[in-house]
Amino acid sequence: MDAILLQFLNGLDKGGAYALIALGLTLVFGTLGVVNFAHGALFMLGAFCAVTFNKLLNLEQVVLDETQKTAWGSALEIRTPYVETLFGDFGHFLIDYSVPISILITIPVMLLIGIAMERGLIKYFYKRPHADQILVTFGLAIVIQEIVKHYFGANPIPQSAPEIVAGSANIGAWFGLSDNIVYPWWRLVYFGFSAFIIAAVFSFLQFTTYGMVVRAGMRDSETVGLLGINIQRRFTVVFGLAAVVAGLAGVMYTPILPPDYHMGMDFLVLSFVVVVVGGMGSLPGAVLAGFLLGILQSFASMNEITSIFPGIDQIIIYLVAVVILLTMPRGLLGREGVMEE
């Protein structure tokens, strides 16, 4: 029972990340009709916004202490971050909360990157076949990865969660269950955060005029265009929005997974499966499938299950995708006419 509850939590957490990335993918596909393989790179870039912010905060004043020597004979370097020398306790607070605070920087940065990407490259591929789009965005992803690797190296760069949520929560005790049910605070925060972002995106699309126009454009961009609305510009903003969502997912994921240049690719393939299972172009489908597959993957790696089907944890997602596509060729919530013309 404990094990099932814990795996369920793991699934929600993983599902949150899948859903956020898949949501952005679907937004782009639904509006612009572009299959964006560089979306994982946006997730990674978001994570590196947090890394960069943290590095800036940790810029150190280096004082050479001539009285102490390193093993190779040079003077020992005493390093103190500038923010701590300048701001004292507040500086310390900034460093401690660098991950959540970097959200504030990530939003404008990712919006700009997203818009630049769409205006600078993607827009030239609207009329091209999907294969071309996949190739160009995949190439772009590799370029972005290599740039990040050049500046940040290949090793993961750990980011710590604020001290207040660094430990784990004794969930078992909350519900009067076993003491063995503990779960890291930050993962709970991450789940809450992803739920919030998903809700925010849906509210934006559902309850604002801007969102209504975008939804109308997703249905029939030609008619919306005929009504005198510059739908392309709105779609550009939606691309920026998708980049922001991916970026935020990346920022908040850094304390769970020390980011490296390759983390985007690791998530991308799974997110595509999520999109396909959810139904191409369906936003609720992407979210539903994200959580569903996250939870299934967690359950599949339970020892009780792997002892019967060894290795099932590594293929379950693809297995489920096959079954769903065989029985529901449009995915869980896919609608008619998408990618069928």
Add this chain to the structure above:
Amino acid sequence: MSKLFMTRRGLLKAGAASGVALAAPMSFVRGAYAEEFCNLPTGSSVTLGFNVPQSGPYADEGADELRAYQLAVKHLNGEGDGGMLSTFSSKALKGNGILGKKVEYVTGDTQTKSDAARASAKRMIEKDGAIMITGGSSSGVAVAVQGLCQETGIIFMAGLTHSNDTTGKDKKRFGFRHFFNAYQSGLALGPILAEQLGKERRAYHLTADYNWGWTQEESIKNTTEGLGWQTVNAVRTPLGAGDFSQYLTPVLNSGADVLVLNHYGKDMVNSLTQAVQFGMRAKQVNGKDFEVVVPLFSRLMAQGAGENIKGILGTTNWNWSLKDDASATFVKSFGQEYGAPPSQAAQTCYVQTLLYADAVERAGTFAPPEVIAALEGFEFDGLGNGKTLYRAADHQCMKDVLVVRGNANPTSQFDLLEVVKIVPREEVTYDPSIFGGDLGPADVKAC
């Protein structure tokens, strides 16, 4: 148009003739070269091939290996401060290159992929005329390149490779390993685990699902079970899983009080970070403090795990904080050159280059059979790991192994590991026959 017309018979004739024409000179060349071994240097210089990961997940480790190789070449050619040439027990090397020939090198990128590593080694052998190949930062690569070197008759001095197979079932006459292996990690770690964690423990293994992970899991399991520990479970995790939460939560309820992470590189950083987040360092099980053990530690990787490695036990081939003359000399010359201390990968690569050069000097020839004979059973000292034997039976170095712990109070950004014990060579020496395998012939001339 009709001039270009060709009959079937004409085509066959032409084809046969050109086939003969192409084959004839090649067969003469082959015959002429078969007398000689591969790539014997004829001019005033000799070329070594440094095959390291310059891209991919171990690129930082590869960069450090390359720094060490460049330093070794400098020292062999008599430039710089000479490094460990002055502490090395063999005095055959004079700082005038190898057998008077200036040392030059070419580099390749293994990408931490067996096929890419083989291809780049092949290029260095066939195109650049490398007389010896060295490097690599994973066992998959080492085994693949070693196999290629055996086929072509080129000596391979392995870099960082920890799997038992490299000098076990996949050992080769032309392959030599200075780095220690998973079996020795187990032998070294066992007594310390018993001493520090007690003899009644229940261990849970998470193991990277590939060659090296399996051999390490087996080695550590054998040792700990020999101590009286129980193994609760051993779970294989896919390489590069990223999020290990679904493998970590079952540990919480398993009744285990030790978690053994048979992971390396990125997997180690991720699984360790996440295990700490799940409160495993702060937990009590069976009335004991829950402990995490990482049998193979690397300082470069430890940087990625940040705070989380503090207090965690593991083993390592060498650490720059060692105080013996040879280590101090090496750290000094590496630190002055690059402004940072060498990693264990850098040390093993530097030492391997010196050992090869020294063997050639002592043999008096570059011919592989003599060089191999000079390395086999060679006893030396003064290269940073105490008295060392290059064992003839499996080409594995027998030397001290370090048991280390993540440093709780580091004095600098490099001071991440604290040496708990230098386990003497006798305690990590084992019977080479337990892993099987066959070295193969020494007189391969397959250029």
